Amino acid sequence: MRYKDESVAKANGVVYTPTQLAQYLSARMLVYWDSSSIPNLRILDPAIGDGELVLALLNELSKNEAIYAVDIVAFEIDKAAIEKTEARICSAFPYVSVEIINEDFISYAANNSAALGKFDLIIANPPYIRTQIIGPEKARKLANDFGVTGRIDMYYAFLLLATKFVSDGGVVGFITSNKFMSIKSGESIRSYLKEHVQVLQITDFGDTKLFNAAVLPCTIIYTLGTTQDKEVKYTSIYETHDVDPELRRCSVFDAIDIDGVVLLDDGKRFSVRQGVLANCRDGAPWVLTSPSISSWKNKVSQETWRLFSNIGKIKVGVKTTADKVFIKPDWSKEGDKPELLYPLITHRNAGQIVPNDTSKWGIVYPHTSKNGKHVAVDISMYPNTEKYLEKHRDQLEARKYVIEAGRNWYEIWVPQNPAAWEDRKIVFRDITETPQFWLDNSGAIVNGDCYWIDIYDTTTDDEVYLALAIANSHFIEKYYDLFFNTKLYAGKRRFMSQYVSQFPIPYPESPLSIHAIELVKAIIQLQDQGKETSAIKAELDDVVEEIFC
Numbered sequence: 163m164r165y166k167d168e169s170v171a172k173a174n175g176v177v178y179t180p181t182q183l184a185q186y187l188s189a190r191m192l193v194y195w196d197s198s199s200i201p202n203l204r205i206l207d208p209a210i211g212d213g214e215l216v217l218a219l220l221n222e223l224s225k226n227e228a229i230y231a232v233d234i235v236a237f238e239i240d241k242a243a244i245e246k247t248e249a250r251i252c253s254a255f256p257y258v259s260v261e262i263i264n265e266d267f268i269s270y271a272a273n274n275s276a277a278l279g280k281f282d283l284i285i286a287n288p289p290y291i292r293t294q295i296i297g298p299e300k301a302r303k304l305a306n307d308f309g310v311t312g313r314i315d316m317y318y319a320f321l322l323l324a325t326k327f328v329s330d331g332g333v334v335g336f337i338t339s340n341k342f343m344s345i346k347s348g349e350s351i352r353s354y355l356k357e358h359v360q361v362l363q364i365t366d367f368g369d370t371k372l373f374n375a376a377v378l379p380c381t382i383i384y385t386l387g388t389t390q391d392k393e394v395k396y397t398s399i400y401e402t403h404d405v406d407p408e409l410r411r412c413s414v415f416d417a418i419d420i421d422g423v424v425l426l427d428d429g430k431r432f433s434v435r436q437g438v439l440a441n442c443r444d445g446a447p448w449v450l451t452s453p454s455i456s457s458w459k460n461k462v463s464q465e466t467w468r469l470f471s472n473i474g475k476i477k478v479g480v481k482t483t484a485d486k487v488f489i490k491p492d493w494s495k496e497g498d499k500p501e502l503l504y505p506l507i508t509h510r511n512a513g514q515i516v517p518n519d520t521s522k523w524g525i526v527y528p529h530t531s532k533n534g535k536h537v538a539v540d541i542s543m544y545p546n547t548e549k550y551l552e553k554h555r556d557q558l559e560a561r562k563y564v565i566e567a568g569r570n571w572y573e574i575w576v577p578q579n580p581a582a583w584e585d586r587k588i589v590f591r592d593i594t595e596t597p598q599f600w601l602d603n604s605g606a607i608v609n610g611d612c613y614w615i616d617i618y619d620t621t622t623d624d625e626v627y628l629a630l631a632i633a634n635s636h637f638i639e640k641y642y643d644l645f646f647n648t649k650l651y652a653g654k655r656r657f658m659s660q661y662v663s664q665f666p667i668p669y670p671e672s673p674l675s676i677h678a679i680e681l682v683k684a685i686i687q688l689q690d691q692g693k694e695t696s697a698i699k700a701e702l703d704d705v706v707e708e709i710f711c
């Protein structure tokens with residue numbers, strides 16, 4: 163990051179584009195642009211920073227075109243950057259005219275759209291600002307102008323506004339977080355773009371760590387029109403466990419045109435996929451598809467007997483909203499032991515099939531079951547617990563929402579029915595790189611950093627073992643990526659109800675499923691005896707792979 167004041171840089175979402183990425187986007191944009199009838203070219207960068215994108219675009223244009231007149235209009239809120247950027251562009255391309263407006267593009271564009279006119283090329287890497295700080299008024303205006311609903315992140319605003327300023331036949335190229343393609347709150351921007359512009363190309367750079375922003379970047383190129391029924395080229399590159407006998411070592415930008423597995427300069431393997439945007443219903447996540455991916459998906463659905471949602475109810479763990487009071491690794495120093503102290507499973511116990519560590523933290527849990535429902539206990543019946551919680555009464559009462567909801571001051575915020583924990587359950591970790599689903603028969607409470615499956619009585623033990631085999635496999639990582647397309651930074655995935663409920667379970671009577679079930683039982687037995695399980699886990703992974711392909 164080339165920026166003087168790091169905290170201002172962070173607040174303004176400043177992460178300048180690396181030169182190679184700027185070159186990549188510029189070159190791809192021009193593939194879709196017909197320059198023949200443009201005597202006077204107009205270019206817009208609504209968040210120009212140090213001008214890397216504009217310079218790359220001018221460089222690319224100067225390779226092929228005889229360009230006589232170019233007007234650059236740009237916006238930048240960082241006054242200090244403007245002079246330097248203007249000088250940088252003018253010294254490299256003396257024949258262009260550059261005007262950098264020292265204003266917030268969103269406000270300016272909303273109020274002066276006619277004055278700005280239309281542009282042949284719009285290129286942008288809008289600011290990376292985690293929280294929505296475009297302000298409620300601006301958000302409302304954008305929502306009205308574009309007919310979108312829900313949260314409007316900063317970069318959504320830039321993506322939407324660019325549609326107003328691009329000329330017929332003009333091309334827009336953006337570098338943004340790839341999140342809008344998969345998250346729920348991206349629904350309305352996805353619908354808007356599909357309907358109002360023709361998306362030409364998407365490149366999802368996934369977890370290649372191309373630059374410093376805490377987001378996974380993608381490029382999106384569009385022109386005016388509509389995406390409905392059009393083919394959109396879609397490329398993605400993500401770290402993988404897959405192997406390829408012809409593994410090549412190369413850079414991200416050499417890899418991006420390959421279809422297969424590559425070894426990047428950081429020594430990690432990445433899978434590059436070439437395909438098209440899947441034809442999905444309005445607002446659904448954008449995912450890549452190709453003939454090989456859709457035949458893989460078809461095969462998986464042929465081999466699917468049921469889904470995880472059919473074997474049990476997926477629940478989130480408890481949330482106290484005062485963990486320091488309710489939860490501790492060791493309660494022995496707390497004087498009289500609270501009567502309502504129970505063992506607690508946290509992400510520290512996480513493991514595949516079996517927990518990695520069976521020692522548990524403890525939680526004071528002032529709730530019980532009555533007629534199958536959870537209710538708060540009468541705390542006066544438990545003097546040690548009452549004494550302990552009274553010591554922290556101020557802090558607990560400061561949780562105004564608990565009191566306002568008509569609840570007792572000593573309750574935890576999201577309790578669950580204690581009766582449900584007593585049975586067998588599958589617990590799994592929420593945010594993790596590799597899936598971690600394990601069987602628990604201890605009756606312990608599950609903390610909010612994990613989810614758990616409250617298994618139906620009708621589900622047999624063998625079906626539970628089979629589910630554990632699938633949930634912990636490399637197969638499920640591929641399934642997750644191809645169906646949900648939503649990885650967090652550092653290759654982490656979110657295992658939560660909406661995804662896990664759709665995981666497939668194969669036919670339990672097939673010979674391969676029976677084999678997988680036997681291997682899961684063997685892993686549980688060996689672990690009980692304190693023996694090594696890694697060889698059997700590897701065998702199980704291969705069996706699961708075979709079941710679905």
Ligand SMILES: C[S@@+](CC[C@H](N)C(=O)[O-])C[C@H]1O[C@@H](n2cnc3c(N)ncnc32)[C@H](O)[C@@H]1O
Pocket residue numbers: 174175176177178179207208209210211212213214215237238239240265266267268286287288289290
């Ligand atoms: C992610 S950086 C990209 C800069 C440059 N275009 C590049 O690709 O290297 C975003 C830039 O937008 C500027 N910025 C932040 N909010 C803005 C706004 N509302 N209007 C215009 N520029 C803004 C920041 O100061 C920063 O220079």
